[in-house]
């Protein structure tokens with residue numbers, strides 16, 4: 001039997017809320033903490049504040065059942081999971097991780113921890129940050145002993161258990177993925193593993209905190225590098241007038257080749273961000289990882305140039321921009337290359353833009369400030385003389401080929 005009756009999750013976003021809800025579903029009393037009053041109100045009304053398959057029903061169940069409650073002030077708990085954002089500051093090569101939310105979370109929980117509390121960081125963090133959390137707690141609570149001070153004799157356990165779930169499949173992956181559990185000490189790791197085993201059906205592999213920190217960053221850098229390889233091929237194929245998707249399908253027939261797909265660029269809050277956490281700490285060693293980021297970041301401009309080239313051949317370019325999300329079938333616009341492309345097209349006044357994004361009901365302010373509005377898919381495709389596919393949403397795939405016949409088509413995803 002495990003020893004966790006009540007846990008707390010700090011940060012009720014894309015990771016924190018599903019994690020909190022799944023623990024609650026498994027019988028624990030869960031206190032969710034967030035700084036945003038709207039988020040707190042929405043969750044306490046039994047609703048998630050963002051879209052994710054099956055999350056609505058789950059949140060309603062656990063809130064109505066009294067197992068999950070959201071609040072603004074941290075409370076004591078057997079385990080406290082920190083799942084706050086770790087953005088980057090700066091741009092491109094000057095990007096640096098901003099761990100201030102994690103540090104603030106550590107300061108916020110310091111007053112409520114007691115002997116025996118397990119503190120877990122799930123947020124993606126640069127190597128060394130788990131130790132930093134332990135230090136902050138130690139500075140604020142001189143009455144307790146922490147792992148960075150006394151190792152296994154610590155009265156409070158600290159661990160890093162990075163989240164690895166894929167948006168769109170979060171509730172499945174949070175249960176079925178293997179977890180990397182990095183303890184500041186062995187006991188910290190084992191205690192954290194016993195917590196995750198309550199909800200995780202996959203393997204819980206224990207290691208030290210630093211290895212866990214780099215493992216998470218490595219997973220996303222690996223994917224970024226592989227997407228960069230595909231995007232670089234798309235630049236090469238454009239010059240050589242070869243269909244890059246056909247090329248990749250051919251190469252992937254080889255039993256040991258598995259190239260990913262080129263696209264309009266890499267978005268989302270993870271893959272486009274996390275590799276910089278490695279580069280910032282190891283600028284001299286992380287050459288390939290840096291270059292991959294630069295290649296992927298160059299893709300939106302390449303698409304804008306393609307559109308400009310095509311539009312210049314039209315008297316009155318009317319451009320249907322299909323999709324704003326960072327990837328298919330999600331409503332998440334964070335770091336989305338599609339948004340960047342649409343913004344640039346609008347700023348450069350390249351034709352009349354008809355923006356389509358079926359997963360949102362309102363355009364973000366910065367896009368409506370550019371004079372853009374949301375349009376219906378069929379109407380936009382019908383009216384446009386240039387159709388730009390930016391996201392391969394399921395609902396875009398069954399397009400009537402006849403309506404595209406006399407139009408320029410730029411398919412950045414190779415979906416059509």
Ligand code: SAJ
Pocket residue numbers: 124163164165166167219220223227260261262263264265266267268269270271326327328
């Ligand atoms: N993309 C391509 N070509 C591809 C695959 C993806 O251009 O072949 C683009 C997507 O369109 C999107 C971006 O890359 O813009 C990232 O999408 P994704 O589906 O690869 O990943 P994310 O950002 O949704 O989630 C990733 C996952 N990490 C890995 O697969 C290694 C997820 O497991 C992590 O939990 C998540 O980052 C995270 O939170 O770190």
